[in-house]
Amino acid sequence: MKLSTLSIIITTAIMPIYASAASMDDLRLSGFGSVGVGISNNDAGFAGYEDKIDFKQDTLIGLQFDFNINDKAKVTTQLVADGRYDFEPTIEVAYLSYDLDTFTVRGGKMRTQLYMYSDYLDVGYAYPMIRPPLEIYENIIISNYTGFDLLIPFTIGETTLQLQPFAGVTQVEERHSSFGSEGDATYGIKIEIEDLIGMTAHWYVADWTFRAAYSQGEVAETGVAQMDFYVANKTSQFSSAGMQYNNGQLLFNAEAMSMTLDGPYPDHRGLSALLGYQLDSFMPYVSISNTQTTDDEDRIGAGVKQSSERMTYSIGNRWDFAKNMALKVDVTYSDFKDTYGGLGSNIDYQIIDGNLLPVGTLLDDTIVYSMSIDFVY
Numbered sequence: 001m002k003l004s005t006l007s008i009i010i011t012t013a014i015m016p017i018y019a020s021a022a023s024m025d026d027l028r029l030s031g032f033g034s035v036g037v038g039i040s041n042n043d044a045g046f047a048g049y050e051d052k053i054d055f056k057q058d059t060l061i062g063l064q065f066d067f068n069i070n071d072k073a074k075v076t077t078q079l080v081a082d083g084r085y086d087f088e089p090t091i092e093v094a095y096l097s098y099d100l101d102t103f104t105v106r107g108g109k110m111r112t113q114l115y116m117y118s119d120y121l122d123v124g125y126a127y128p129m130i131r132p133p134l135e136i137y138e139n140i141i142i143s144n145y146t147g148f149d150l151l152i153p154f155t156i157g158e159t160t161l162q163l164q165p166f167a168g169v170t171q172v173e174e175r176h177s178s179f180g181s182e183g184d185a186t187y188g189i190k191i192e193i194e195d196l197i198g199m200t201a202h203w204y205v206a207d208w209t210f211r212a213a214y215s216q217g218e219v220a221e222t223g224v225a226q227m228d229f230y231v232a233n234k235t236s237q238f239s240s241a242g243m244q245y246n247n248g249q250l251l252f253n254a255e256a257m258s259m260t261l262d263g264p265y266p267d268h269r270g271l272s273a274l275l276g277y278q279l280d281s282f283m284p285y286v287s288i289s290n291t292q293t294t295d296d297e298d299r300i301g302a303g304v305k306q307s308s309e310r311m312t313y314s315i316g317n318r319w320d321f322a323k324n325m326a327l328k329v330d331v332t333y334s335d336f337k338d339t340y341g342g343l344g345s346n347i348d349y350q351i352i353d354g355n356l357l358p359v360g361t362l363l364d365d366t367i368v369y370s371m372s373i374d375f376v377y
Contacts, residue, residue: 031063047368063079114215147167171191191220
């Protein structure tokens, strides 16, 4: 759901007017943001960076409105202006929640619960690194869905298990889409996923958090024959598992994911792990992650796109230099393992017999240097 810049200003301005119908005490306004800068040693396009300084890829600003209708019902709306999309304001979440005695029901536009950091994907201040591992988080470029879910907590001894079944519809937005090549009919196409159902489970055990998720849905027809051949009326399945240990000093987290889609479209799996250690206001960290296609034998003859793999290593540091503000620096090296690395910008295209065809890869690896200031208010 997109808004013009004028619309977001008007919306922000009139919120207190509507709130006065009840009480200003029932409205809570909060926000978050990141100001980032980065550069790569080449034009592979990893994390959106090329060999020139870029201030947009890791820069965004967000506002969140929480309005208490009564002691059980609440409306939450989140607006985000992301530098990757020229700061065009977008409603990322907009839902109603209602607390019952033993569980909470929510309905509207919400974050898809696929990963460890799904709930606060745009809130860079909430995690130690500049960006979550792309080898996990970019395999599924769906950040929200429209439907409903239930938050059902259970107390098990001194631990808490929360189950979160959900259902609805979702889509790969045009601005998120990396399908196709610029100039052809499939480039930047919007893909809708219907009959989405799934379940996420979180188990909180002292300093440990364990999570697992599963979802599936059917891909709708796009109206573009070249794309429908690959995805239309096919079932997509997603599963993930993760764990995190955080005792206030030592931080370790790991995630794994698998995505399959019936037919010739590539299936993927991803793995990531991060280790950090808190030293006063500093947290240095190292991380490793991998992604690769898992059904290459089903795409014999697909040429350069038959297989994809990427192994990525990062080292960085987070410095909480002021209240609600953190400065992060990161150096990331990614090895494409003799493939195109899943990066469309790393494919060499040539015109053959009047057709634009992929003929090889351009680069074997890349290094990205980046820095950001993350904040909440």
